[in-house]
Amino acid sequence: MAKRMKHKIYFSVCGEGYGHSSRDMAIAKALEDAGAQVLMGGYGYVLDRMKKSFKTVEIKREFEMTGNNGSFDMKATILKSSKPALGFSKIVAEEKKNMGVFGATCAVADGRSAAILAAFQIGIPCVVIANQTSLESFFMKDNPVMRIIGKNAEFSLSAGISIADVVLIPDFPPPDTVCLGTLGWMKHIKKKEIFTGPVVFSEFMKPGKGGAPDITRPFVLTILGGHAFRLPIFEGILEIAPKFPKVTFLIFTKFKSDKIPKNVVVREFADDISEYMRAAELIITQAGHSTAMEILALGKPALIIPDKGQAEQGSNAERMKALGVAETLDYSHLGAQNLFRKISMLLRGKKYKENAAKYSKIARKMNGAKKAAEIILEYSERVQKY
Known part of the structure; x- marks a missing residue:
């Protein structure tokens, strides 16, 4: 007799801006329509937004976006985030606890490195959703010191993504990809990428x-x-x-x-x-x-x-x-x-x-939200077949 599978998908969602939660909620809706259970982890106004439609859990922020004269400053954000990074192990432990209590069969990380590491340590599949796998564009015109800082940040980003099982790019496939300029060129990342098509709400x-x-x-x-x-x-x-x-x-x-x-x-x-x-x-x-x-x-x-x-x-x-x-x-x-x-x-x-x-x-035609949900369910099955 075939084993009956229960798909429990845990989302760890970056709460800086609405973009991450918009696409994640669209995928979560497609997953629930397919019969999966979903738990959305978030913080701040994004958590409040997700509470209206999904079961949620509060998680700690990994970094805080910083502005400079009213505009976003990636360099200042990375420098300011060095202090929260000191408590990164606690955030990973919190993510592991959330996954364990929920009984997650797959984790989805969107702008969240801690969730990738937590899923890796537990041994469950991890799907990354990203429209940016490189930080080079933020630092390429800077002075040597900032370029070194940028290289370190780039290494941390790529190292985290490299231990995930698959990277879903919610965009058109090349050569029509809108986020092409912010994707990395390292083969160990590119080989894991799947272009789902735009992931948006059904509206x-x-x-x-x-x-x-x-x-x-x-x-x-x-x-x-x-x-x-x-x-x-x-x-x-x-x-x-x-x-x-x-x-x-x-x-x-x-x-x-x-x-x-x-x-x-x-x-x-x-x-x-x-x-x-x-x-x-x-x-x-x-x-x-x-x-x-x-x-x-x-x-x-x-x-x-x-x-x-x-x-x-x-x-x-x-x-x-x-x-x-x-x-x-x-x-x-x-x-x-x-x-x-x-x-x-x-x-x-x-x-x-x-x-x-x-x-x-x-x-x-691509129906990115449905395609992303199908891929996530495929990985969820891998730890339940026997």
């Missing part, structure tokens, strides 16, 4: 013009948040919006102004941003990897303005431009004239819409 797998009934169309969607250094984007859109009298500009931000043009709508948040993204003609935002995958899955042209000093976003933005689905702007060229020119190009250029539609079709 982002529904292309078309549905949703957003409360906004006059056509409209351009801008997602800014409240970081102070993004204020020039907000001010620039307010300045150029009257030049597009037949287009509505919807901006999600915490910024305020007494001079809002008639065709501009400013809101602080949305319960479901996907309905606005799906209905928009164009999306203006940063190039975090999960956001990039959502844009491509929906088949939307985009104007990508990477955050200052964010090498990963800069790399993603250039890749999206190379794929023919986006234009880019950096803060040194963020004048009203350039903003007007880029938006005009994207609204009038058929090639952007055609290319975006092509990648949307590929994303739906």
Whole structure:
């Protein structure tokens, strides 16, 4: 008689930003739909987010992202994280306890080195989810001392990944990979990589013009948040919006102004941003990897303005431009004239819409969340066959 398998999948999720949890929750939903039990480990606002849909456990952060004049600073983050790293063994022990109490048959680590080591020590399979397997882009232009620090950080990253069983890249396969510039070239990492296709919530797998009934169309969607250094984007859109009298500009931000043009709508948040993204003609935002995958899955042209000093976003933005689905702007060229020119190009250029539609079709066919779930279940089976 064949042994009945019980799949218990433990996720260890980085809580710095929403991107890690977005893709992990999409995979976790696919796993539960397939009959698996899921336990999500997280901290901070990401833990609160996951609690709404999944069984959760609180874990300690491994590092804390650090900014410099409002922008993300990888070097400062690594230097500041040296103190928490001294308690790394305690974090590993905590992860081992969580896996043991839950009875995990497979661990999934997203931005979490401790979970990889814990799974290795216990002997259960470990699946890494990553859109970045190299830190070289953050340090390649620095002074010799910082390059040495960068090399050490790179070694730690690759050493951790190398003991995992498989690395899932939630992106299109080469040569169309958006995160290609942040993937390492070491063969002992590359041989473990599987490109699943974009991993997004099911809402982002529904292309078309549905949703957003409360906004006059056509409209351009801008997602800014409240970081102070993004204020020039907000001010620039307010300045150029009257030049597009037949287009509505919807901006999600915490910024305020007494001079809002008639065709501009400013809101602080949305319960479901996907309905606005799906209905928009164009999306203006940063190039975090999960956001990039959502844009491509929906088949939307985009104007990508990477955050200052964010090498990963800069790399993603250039890749999206190379794929023919986006234009880019950096803060040194963020004048009203350039903003007007880029938006005009994207609204009038058929090639952007055609290319975006092509990648949307590929994303739906690949169904990254389902594919990732199938791979995780395959590894979960390996410790239960006899």
